[in-house]
Amino acid sequence: MEAFDLLIKGVLVAERGVKADIGIKEGKISKIEPDIEAEAKYTIRAEGRIALPSFANMHTHVPMSLLRGLGADLPLMDWLQKVIWPLEGEFVSPEFVKAGAELGILEMIRSGTTLFMDMYFFEEVVGEVAESAGIRAGLGFGILDFPTKVAKTPEEYLRKARDFAKGLKGHDLVFPVICPHAPYTCSPDTLRRAKELAEELGLYLHIHVAETKGEVERIKKEFGKTPVSHLESVSFLSEKVLCAHMVYLTEEEVEIVRERGVKVAHCPESNLKLASGIAPIPEYVRKGVHVCLGTDGSASNDNLDMLEETSTMAKLHKGATLDAKAIDARTALKIATENGFSAVGIKAGKVEEGYEADLILINPDSPHLQPLYDPIAQVVYSAKSSDIETVICKGRVLMEKREVKTMDEERILYEAKRWGERIGSFLK
Amino acid sequence: MEAFDLLIKGVLVAERGVKADIGIKEGKISKIEPDIEAEAKYTIRAEGRIALPSFANMHTHVPMSLLRGLGADLPLMDWLQKVIWPLEGEFVSPEFVKAGAELGILEMIRSGTTLFMDMYFFEEVVGEVAESAGIRAGLGFGILDFPTKVAKTPEEYLRKARDFAKGLKGHDLVFPVICPHAPYTCSPDTLRRAKELAEELGLYLHIHVAETKGEVERIKKEFGKTPVSHLESVSFLSEKVLCAHMVYLTEEEVEIVRERGVKVAHCPESNLKLASGIAPIPEYVRKGVHVCLGTDGSASNDNLDMLEETSTMAKLHKGATLDAKAIDARTALKIATENGFSAVGIKAGKVEEGYEADLILINPDSPHLQPLYDPIAQVVYSAKSSDIETVICKGRVLMEKREVKTMDEERILYEAKRWGERIGSFLK
Numbered sequence: 001m002e003a004f005d006l007l008i009k010g011v012l013v014a015e016r017g018v019k020a021d022i023g024i025k026e027g028k029i030s031k032i033e034p035d036i037e038a039e040a041k042y043t044i045r046a047e048g049r050i051a052l053p054s055f056a057n058m059h060t061h062v063p064m065s066l067l068r069g070l071g072a073d074l075p076l077m078d079w080l081q082k083v084i085w086p087l088e089g090e091f092v093s094p095e096f097v098k099a100g101a102e103l104g105i106l107e108m109i110r111s112g113t114t115l116f117m118d119m120y121f122f123e124e125v126v127g128e129v130a131e132s133a134g135i136r137a138g139l140g141f142g143i144l145d146f147p148t149k150v151a152k153t154p155e156e157y158l159r160k161a162r163d164f165a166k167g168l169k170g171h172d173l174v175f176p177v178i179c180p181h182a183p184y185t186c187s188p189d190t191l192r193r194a195k196e197l198a199e200e201l202g203l204y205l206h207i208h209v210a211e212t213k214g215e216v217e218r219i220k221k222e223f224g225k226t227p228v229s230h231l232e233s234v235s236f237l238s239e240k241v242l243c244a245h246m247v248y249l250t251e252e253e254v255e256i257v258r259e260r261g262v263k264v265a266h267c268p269e270s271n272l273k274l275a276s277g278i279a280p281i282p283e284y285v286r287k288g289v290h291v292c293l294g295t296d297g298s299a300s301n302d303n304l305d306m307l308e309e310t311s312t313m314a315k316l317h318k319g320a321t322l323d324a325k326a327i328d329a330r331t332a333l334k335i336a337t338e339n340g341f342s343a344v345g346i347k348a349g350k351v352e353e354g355y356e357a358d359l360i361l362i363n364p365d366s367p368h369l370q371p372l373y374d375p376i377a378q379v380v381y382s383a384k385s386s387d388i389e390t391v392i393c394k395g396r397v398l399m400e401k402r403e404v405k406t407m408d409e410e411r412i413l414y415e416a417k418r419w420g421e422r423i424g425s426f427l428k
Numbered sequence: 429m430e431a432f433d434l435l436i437k438g439v440l441v442a443e444r445g446v447k448a449d450i451g452i453k454e455g456k457i458s459k460i461e462p463d464i465e466a467e468a469k470y471t472i473r474a475e476g477r478i479a480l481p482s483f484a485n486m487h488t489h490v491p492m493s494l495l496r497g498l499g500a501d502l503p504l505m506d507w508l509q510k511v512i513w514p515l516e517g518e519f520v521s522p523e524f525v526k527a528g529a530e531l532g533i534l535e536m537i538r539s540g541t542t543l544f545m546d547m548y549f550f551e552e553v554v555g556e557v558a559e560s561a562g563i564r565a566g567l568g569f570g571i572l573d574f575p576t577k578v579a580k581t582p583e584e585y586l587r588k589a590r591d592f593a594k595g596l597k598g599h600d601l602v603f604p605v606i607c608p609h610a611p612y613t614c615s616p617d618t619l620r621r622a623k624e625l626a627e628e629l630g631l632y633l634h635i636h637v638a639e640t641k642g643e644v645e646r647i648k649k650e651f652g653k654t655p656v657s658h659l660e661s662v663s664f665l666s667e668k669v670l671c672a673h674m675v676y677l678t679e680e681e682v683e684i685v686r687e688r689g690v691k692v693a694h695c696p697e698s699n700l701k702l703a704s705g706i707a708p709i710p711e712y713v714r715k716g717v718h719v720c721l722g723t724d725g726s727a728s729n730d731n732l733d734m735l736e737e738t739s740t741m742a743k744l745h746k747g748a749t750l751d752a753k754a755i756d757a758r759t760a761l762k763i764a765t766e767n768g769f770s771a772v773g774i775k776a777g778k779v780e781e782g783y784e785a786d787l788i789l790i791n792p793d794s795p796h797l798q799p800l801y802d803p804i805a806q807v808v809y810s811a812k813s814s815d816i817e818t819v820i821c822k823g824r825v826l827m828e829k830r831e832v833k834t835m836d837e838e839r840i841l842y843e844a845k846r847w848g849e850r851i852g853s854f855l856k
Contacts, residue, residue: 068798072805075752107795213750272747273809275754302810303796312740319700320748322641324503326703367535368731370496370841371848373855377500381701382730386814413798420799427801 004030005395007040010047011361013351014375022051024357027395032353044390044400050362050375052333053349054114054391055306056340059206059244059265059294061120062304063092063100065107066419069302070427076212076274076300084299088121091423092149097122101129103416104304106407109135111305111385112360114393115341115348117206117242117265117294119179121150124167127174134396134406136358138344139168140179140206143194145187154190158197165201173394175344176201177242182208183227184218188234195236204240204344207231210253211245212276228253237262242343244294247271247279254287263290263343266335268313270296282317282326285335292340307385310336314380329377361390432458433823435468438475439789441779442803450479452785455823460781472818472828478790478803480761481777482542482819483734484768487634487672487693487722489548490732491520491528493535494847497730498855504640504702504728512727516549519851520577525550527847529557530840532732537563537832539733539813540788542821543769543776545634545670545693545722547607549578552595555602562824562834564786566772567596568607568634571622573615582618586625593629601822603772604629605670610636611655612646616662623664632668632772635659638681639673640704656681665690670771672722675699675707682715691718691771694763696741698724710745710754713763720768735813738764742808757805789818 006024013020013032023031023038064084071083097120108116115136118126123139130137141150141164143157151157165176178198180186186194198205210216210227219227228249231237239261246264249257257264266281284291293313295304314332318324327335338349341358348356364372368382391399398406434452441448441460451459451466492512499511525548536544543564546554551567558565569578569592571585579585593604606626608614614622626633638644638655647655656677659665667689674692677685685692694709712719721741723732742760746752755763766777769786776784792800796810819827826834 065795066799068801069806069809070801072802072809073746073753073756079752103795103798110795268747269743272743273752275746275750275752277750278747298810302806305796305812308736308812312743315697315700315740316744318501318703319696319706322703322705324507324701324703325501328501365841367493367531367538367837367841367844368733370531370844371494371851372845373496373498373848373852374500378497378730381497381500382726384733384736384812384814386812409795413793413795416795416798417800420801423799424801 003039005041006357006392006397007036007038007043008046008051008361009043010045011049011051012375014050014052014379015351022351024395027357029351029353029355029357032351042397044361046361048365049389050364050379051351052360052362052379053337053351054358054360054393055112055336056292056349057108057113057116057294057304057306058242058292058340058343059267059296060116060118060304061297062104062116062118062126063097063120064297064299065104065304066096066100066416066423067299070299076276077214079274079300087423090426092121094122094125096419097125098129099415099419101126102407102412104298105129105133105135106404106409106412107304109133109391109398109404109407111307112388112391113304113306114358114391115346117177117344119206121148124164127168127171131171131174132406134173134393134398136173136346136393138175138177138204138206140164140177142179142181143190144181144185145190146185154187154193158193162197162201165203177204177206179206183230184215191231191234191236198240204242206242207244209243209246210248213248216248226250226253228256232256245271245276245279247277254284254289258287258289261290263292265292265294266313267294267296268316269309270300274300278316278320281313282321282323285327285331290339290343291335292343293336305385306336307383307388311380329380332380333376357392357395359392360388362387363389431467433469434785434820434825435464435466435471436474436479436789437471438473439477439479440803442478442480442807443779450779452823455785457779457781457783457785460779470825472789474789476793477817478792478807479779480788480790480807481765481779482786482788482821483540483764484720484777485536485541485544485722485732485734486670486720486768486771487695487724488544488546488732489725490532490544490546490554491525491548492725492727493532493732494524494528494844494851495727498727504704505642507702507728515851518854520549522550522553524847525553526557527843529554530835531844532726533557533561533563534832534835534837534840535732537561537819537826537835539735540816540819541732541734542786542819543774545605545772547634549576552592555596555599559599559602560834562601562821562826564601564774564821566603566605566632566634568592568605570607570609571618572609572613573618574613582615582621586621590625590629593631605632605634607634611658612643619659619662619664626668632670634670635672637671637674638676641676644676654678654681656684660684673699673704673707675705682712682717686715686717689718691720693720693722694741695722695724696744697737698728702728706744706748709741710749710751713755713759718767718771719763720771721764733813734764735811735816739808757808760808761804785820785823787820788816790815791817
């Protein structure tokens with residue numbers, strides 16, 4: 001008789017619209033059929049629950065969870081220069097990053113995310129926390145032309161990026177990414193060398209691009225080009241580049257992005273909250289650009305809730321374009337799941353045989369989810385992360401019945417509060 | 429010694445930024461002070477919790493909860509004509525309205541709402557459910573020029589509205605409202621007579637206005653005026669008129685609305701999902717228009733979650749106007765609470781002595797709410813309705829520790845599912 005590592009019994013597989021059992025083996029979904037008769041090391045009875053792929057949060061700064069909501073109601077540049085950078089200068093350390101990563105990863109597991117792409121300082125610490133919590137993560141520290149706690153010169157940043165990448169080799173869930181911060185904080189030379197390093201090591205690149213009108217003006221003034229054209233002119237763009245935000249692109253730039261196979265990480269709530277604008281995502285999707293979704297950091301969102309982000313995205317673009325089909329529920333779900341995983345070469349984001357076993361189980365027995373006519377549409381438009389009962393990453397159960405099994409929630413909350421007190425006193 | 433009906437101990441009163449006790453007597457907040465020593469019929473220990481005003485959902489169609497999410501990804505007119513109206517023709521009855529009202533009111537209590545303004549059929553049934561659940565409600569059935577299950581002619585609608593209003597007299601929490609449906613479904617004569625009836629009986633009016641560009645075109649074609657100007661020309665507008673949506677107003681119309689003291693019920697998520705557009709709320713607020721907030725019905729939102737609606741509103745308008753201060757967190761909270769209650773003459777929506785005891789207690793001990801720097805901003809930008817532990821309406825505890833005390837949750841969910849099965853079979 002067949003044997004599974006994990007067997008989920010009697011769940012509604014939303015994408016198929018049928019009730020079935022899901023057999024998981026060696027981290028993959030190996031069988032979806034009604035009434036599977038088989039041995040299993042662990043069984044989850046999921047009658048009445050809905051199985052959906054877990055989320056891929058494709059742009060965040062997870063340690064910033066400790067700065068949650070600070071500088072609310074400020075635009076991006078004021079928020080960065082007057083609030084965030086001074087606080088980071090004072091507080092960021094490996095201990096800060098550990099406590100922030102624990103808090104943020106705990107929040108992400110509780111809201112159904114099993115992959116996140118992170119850019120911050122001391123990412124080796126984020127990697128340890130992610131690996132131990134059992135969540136996938138693509139990690140890199142921001143490479144800049146000016147000095148920070150990480151390094152003083154572009155050369156030093158790049159050398160450290162090479163060391164960081166080698167240090168993460170052989171990890172199971174966590175992989176290194178090269179992260180030049182943005183076209184307005186990296187010279188063409190830094191961009192080129194970051195690209196070369198990524199190619200040499202076979203890594204993805206992750207960068208902020210065209211987030212605000214101010215950035216576009218600045219790049220135009222400095223280089224005579226808009227940001228994506230500027231990146232193209234220094235041969236930066238490829239299918240291994242993940243560009244966060246991409247709010248302001250010319251028609252020609254959309255074509256460049258599509259041709260090069262660049263991945264766009266849309267961050268609608270951060271772009272709204274920082275008054276950056278509304279990225280024309282329906283246009284990108286229509287033209288065949290690879291769009292995925294991210295929350296950005298908790299200081300500008302103010303949470304890491306991908307279900308909320310998906311719902312906001314689906315509604316926002318209908319209203320902004322006056323087209324009720326601009327992003328439908330199924331497209332929204334795909335952007336938030338499969339498109340994220342596949343952007344970094346992971347075959348996950350569908351509850352289908354042969355895919356990685358990254359999935360969530362939702363309990364629809366709440367007044368805001370009944371009656372349940374179309375599970376996918378109702379999850380996108382009406383569910384809350386508190387409806388997510390179970391989270392599985394690569395076949396491992398990270399949360400069951402809302403209890404996170406791989407992290408010490410009480411200690412993490414306690415430490416987050418202590419950091420909050422220290423930072424709060426500094427702010428007074 | 430002083431005696432209270434209800435005493436809340438050791439709660440963080442968010443608007444004051446201090447920890448205190450709240451003494452409630454005869455439905456009102458009678459004292460807010462640290463360490464109140466007094467008798468109380470009931471005491472809630474709320475150490476570590478945050479007290480905020482409860483929400484006023486100023487535009488909804490609560491029985492439509494049974495049609496949750498149907499017709500997703502369709503624009504307003506297709507959604508109404510192809511999906512909603514045929515279903516309503518088939519199913520709407522007093523039994524449907526009872527089950528839908530129970531489901532929706534249960535959802536609203538669970539998400540911190542203690543007042544809702546409703547427009548549907550068989551509102552006397554909604555009134556019974558609301559009164560028994562202990563929630564405030566301003567109720568009226570839609571008055572139209574065409575026949576429905578309620579009536580055949582405008583005369584009959586108006587006669588029934590008068591009877592309905594008299595029937596609700598003497599109720600404690602529930603009050604009648606006159607609800608001409610919209611300028612495109614009511615003739616000038618019907619609008620005038622509805623207004624006269626409301627004045628005669630001393631009631632508020634509740635109407636849909638300027639929801640879509642299509643409506644504006646239609647009214648222009650028929651009456652040579654845009655919707656608000658048309659309403660002004662038939663002397664409809666006053667400080668007792670609540671206009672839902674108000675997405676498309678001319679500058680002159682904004683001035684009329686301000687001068688007349690008309691109340692605007694903004695429904696951002698419904699306007700987004702039905703691709704109606706984005707109402708220029710920051711402009712209304714800046715010009716002194718009285719703006720409150722509503723969810724609209726669950727078929728177009730797809731939930732009745734006012735906390736989500738508040739968060740969406742606060743973020744949306746920053747992004748849409750490229751102004752990070754467009755609607756700040758405190759303004760958003762005021763629009764969602766005090767501005768709603770005061771629009772219909774209820775002194776609630778602030779946790780202050782002398783105000784009605786309509787409030788919620790939030791548990792911030794979750795990874796998405798820590799560290800907690802600014803409770804009001806973090807509730808607006810990061811909290812979820814599942815963080816709302818306790819809901820109090822006019823001094824009565826409707827929910828405590830997430831258990832609704834005034835409704836039978838299990839039976840209501842069971843019946844909602846049965847209705848879902850019947851409606852689902854019809855749709856196949």
